[in-house]
Amino acid sequence: MSGRVVAAGAVALAVVLALTLGTIVAVFVRAEGVGGFDPADWAALRFTVTQATLSAALSVALAIPVARAIARRRFVGRGALVMLLGAPFILPVIVAVFGLISVFGRSGWVSQSLMAFGYEPISIYGFHGVIIAHVFFNLPLATRLVLQGWLAIPGERFRLAAALGFTSRDIARHLERPMLREVLPGAFLVIFLLCLTSFAVALALGGGPRATTIELAIYEAFRLDFDLGKAALLACVQFGLGAAVAIVALRVALPSGFGGGLDRAVQRWDQRGPLRTALDASWIALAALFLILPILAIAFDGIGALATLPSQVWTSAARSLGVAAVSVIVTLLLALPIAAWSVTSGSKLVEGLGTLTIVASPLIIGMGLFIVINPFLDPFALALPVTALVNAIMSLPFALRALVPALSQIETQYGRLADSLGMSGTARLRRLWLPRLARPLGFSAGLAGALSLGDLGVIALFASPDTPTLPLQIFRLLTSYRMDDAAGAALVLLALSLAVFWLLDRGGRVNVDG
Known part of the structure; x- marks a missing residue:
């Protein structure tokens, strides 16, 4: 097993653990005290x-x-x-x-x-x-x-x-x-x-x-x-x-x-x-x-409102696309090293730790990041980057489930040949893994982009009134009873999410079937 694979996987997994468990610790440390559950908390549970x-x-x-x-x-x-x-x-x-x-x-x-x-x-x-x-x-x-x-x-x-x-x-x-x-x-x-x-x-x-x-x-x-x-x-x-x-x-x-x-x-x-x-x-x-x-219903209600949508909707849409793009990149940068380490080491524990975020609270991750950032920078100015990072972490389990089986099959079929040729490190990544991982990488990117586009989580906590994403803009339109504008914005978000998933997933299939 290449030392570079272990190092890259360890760094990626450390980031995941820091964002899942470390952020809870950061919130606990910042808290002035921890009380018990009141009746409302028990009701929520x-x-x-x-x-x-x-x-x-x-x-x-x-x-x-x-x-x-x-x-x-x-x-x-x-x-x-x-x-x-x-x-x-x-x-x-x-x-x-x-x-x-x-x-x-x-x-x-x-x-x-x-x-x-x-x-x-x-x-x-x-x-x-x-x-x-x-x-x-x-x-x-x-x-x-x-x-x-x-x-x-x-x-x-x-x-x-x-x-x-x-x-x-x-x-x-x-x-x-x-x-x-x-x-x-x-x-x-x-x-x-x-x-x-x-x-x-x-x-x-x-x-x-x-x-x-x-x-x-x-x-x-x-x-x-x-x-x-x-x-x-x-x-x-x-x-x-x-x-x-x-x-x-x-x-x-x-x-x-x-x-x-x-x-x-x-x-x-x-x-x-x-x-x-x-x-x-x-x-x-x-x-x-x-x-x-x-x-x-979304298409029927929203198509008539597209021509009269306020400019804030289109600005929010562009903002959401930028957040989604960053989220896709971060998801792949974390998922591929963790998947490689899991497959080459044969350890299910590595993959299991990578999927911890499926039971983590994205709101707590966001809070922990803002608590850590606050002494050095204005956290509200970084609302969009933090949202992109949290969205990437929450997409990671799905990306790993797509990449780990595919990479395991590649290593089973071609691993010994690659070892006999001395192919390791970046050469193995470029010549063996990436060409054959095009499909799962495209699927993971499309899924991460679509999930990030539609997320209404951390951004609801920290976005300023002037920097909402499109889901938050739709929620504000709904709560202000501007139903026609909300319908049009919902149709825009639906079209963007499906288009992003289709384009990225299809991009992973180009030159694969030929």
Whole structure:
């Protein structure tokens, strides 16, 4: 293992640990004291655990029939639907919230339809609004994860099942349930952790103290009370919750034991019959409508307001693009050395430490950075660079999950040849790794750019009135009831996020397929 790989990986990992654990220490040191939990904090803890558990459970439970239907059906537009399942994950939270309000709000499409039939309109604010938003974001992710499990069952197992005369119930018992036992704990864990650190959804749809997450309580402790001790304590509780859930999920998951196959096309003999066909079609249609309607609402409401958008929206958009560009660069500069060190050393610990940020509080990271910066520089003048850095850190786990398996495969296939040629250091990086990592690097860059563009976290704490990013500008327009301008700005942010992801992801594929 090259000493340069170890050094670069160690530096990158040290940065990650400093930003995750070091910032909590900085906030604790700056705090004048650490008190206990008051009733509001306990309420926030209960709400966070309840909504995260229910959101993850609903997302995973609904993903099972949707993924099963997609896995065993072939239909026109199947590939496009699978691609659509990735869209909500890169959708800016504030944009998705706007779309959900347009569909499920008191003046939304669903309420208008209910009122036409004499029923009361529904409200998306409060506990059920947070759940709806989290399921919208995470149902596609859960479906993709479960779908991969279904597609990983070797086709020979289904051929053997057909030869043995298995019914649908037999196939579910012997093939599908063992796969789900392996896949579902991991899917639940990822979604629970994403909901555990929810901020923008609770800020926009929470509707009051009874719908406050821990992350939102951290924001209020700092912004309203400047109680750094409470903010750090809440961050530690959130971190501990995430770690505990991860340990439990890893212990619950069991290998399916299917073994390998010959990569033959999967043929399903248990899918025949009009009732099963209609049921699968219903699940696919309902999932597609649930995902497409809010996006259509954003386009429908926003397209008419584009021509009259205030200049501040376009300035904020340019500012967000600059933040996203810095975030992409930092994400790749951290992810590649950590992935290289993890693969070349064979250590899962290195990758695990690199993904710590998935359970960290971005608000605490931002607070810690501002506390460290404050004695030397004006922290509010550095709001945008700090936001870019925090966004990069929060994108790191997803980049590592794309890079580590790809780099491991490269080393398995070409590592010994490269060693025999004396190829190491920068030569190995330029001639072996980078050309073959183009796809995962492009995907990681696109994901980091899209997530950074849509982030409404640290910038909500420290941005001055004159330097908002586009998500913060949309939030300000919503809270000032300038709904037409908010709709137009939301459409701009949606288009930018999708364009950035598409361009960077496509850039990673250029000259790769040829």
